[in-house]
Amino acid sequence: MGLYKCVVYDKDKKRKNLKIELDSEEEINNYISINELTMVSIKTIDNKESIKLKEKELKILCRQMGILLESGCEITKMIEILRNQSNNKISNILSEIANHIQRGNSITESFQKSKLFSTFFISMIKAGEVSGKLDTVMYSLADYYDKEDKVKSKIKTVSIYPTILLVLSAASMLIIMTMVIPRFEMIFISNGMNPPLLTKILINISSFIRTTYIYIIIVILGIIPTSIHFIRNSTKVIRLKNNLKFKTPVIKNITQLVITTRFCRALSMLVESGVQIIDAIDISAKIIDNKFIYEKLLISKGYIEKGNSIGHSLNLFNVFPKLFISMINIGEESGRLEESLKTIDSFYSNDLDTKIERIMRLIEPIIILIIGVIIGIFMVAMVMPMFDAIVSI
Structure with missing residues (x-):
């Protein structure tokens, strides 16, 4: 091939x-x-290029497939229609899938052989193909990827906004260090003033930056890409990062909510589609994309296989909130696990939105306070000696 x-x-x-x-x-x-x-x-x-479909692209693709399948469109005709109106990336993927179907493969096998879709996606396609409800599955997948896209967008907003403020703050401080402080230094020298210790420290830092800025830039340009590569590829660093996400106070709450909503949403869809609970838990655990949590959930899956209840097995490692476990127990005991999972998904999705908005409201005043403290230190260090000199005259 x-x-x-x-x-x-x-x-x-x-x-x-x-x-x-x-x-x-x-x-x-x-x-x-x-x-x-x-x-x-x-x-x-020679080598298949790495292509990754974004949640927004998957959402649109699944919605379009659901509409065409519901209208009674035959699968190869549906792919042809979508291929003609999609961008090059999607069109190439659909061409490959159509080719596999033409060679006698099933719909599930054709999507799987493209190697571009997750195990969760393939499992849902298989469930839809077997049950004859592929259009319903596609609508469910479209809703799933729509929610995933919204959650990721909100998390990116939370991280991008303070990053921009911090970069602007760093740029402002760099201007102060390289342009403003040298002027004060000249004033102190020309007037024979002996500034206090804090002022001397700032002047020395300013002098160091101005005389070694080329080396600083080279070091930064070398450290940043190396650090990014190391963080993305080092198994130990990835494990440490995943552990910290679940142990750092503020980040822990958001991480737990994100993990709970993703796991619950995927598990609900898989169970509703007829996937066995053991397989559904394994697939849902992979979707979380956190090896630290995945390893714990694999152990929980083993306990379920031995005959333990789902709620008890998932509660072994404190991965999920207590309310989540309680709702799972209720759903399991009443035989209405699917409905319980949908209720949990809705509740924690709303809770996640509320907490993200709350963090957004807190970030701005905190950063402004930090900037204010820095400027205050500068004013005390550089301006106060000037006032003291004037008063003494």
């Missing part, structure tokens, strides 16, 4: 770039002929 990049013209004379995974160029030519395309060029790609 090889990956080929083809430049073609369709029957409407529109130029397209396609990435097709087939066994040989002969099969590529057959594919081109069947789809009434005109080949311009073909190139073999």
